């Protein structure tokens with residue numbers, strides 16, 4: 386996602402996993418989706434392959450809509466909207482709209 390990057394801490398604010406919090410482990414910008422650790426975990430029944438000769442049931446997180454998550458401000462300890470600010474050295478920071486604390490760089 387444009388404003389959510391791998392490693393960002395987000396909270397789910399809508400949908401089945403509302404209230405869950407975790408790091409973004411993958412982002413799918415083309416579909417406006419993100420994969421959040423331990424959120425939307427699905428079980429897949431895998432046939433045995435050469436790499437995985439046992440096969441069996443594996444659990445893996447499925448993507449959820451990026452609009453259902455918000456970045457977490459570490460100071461407010463709550464999901465917050467952010468604004469972007471370009472630093473003097475050119476790095477873009479994301480700041481909490483409420484308290485102004487640094488939420489994440491990039």
Ligand SMILES: [Zn+2]
Nearest residue numbers: 458461481484
């Ligand atoms: Zn804040």
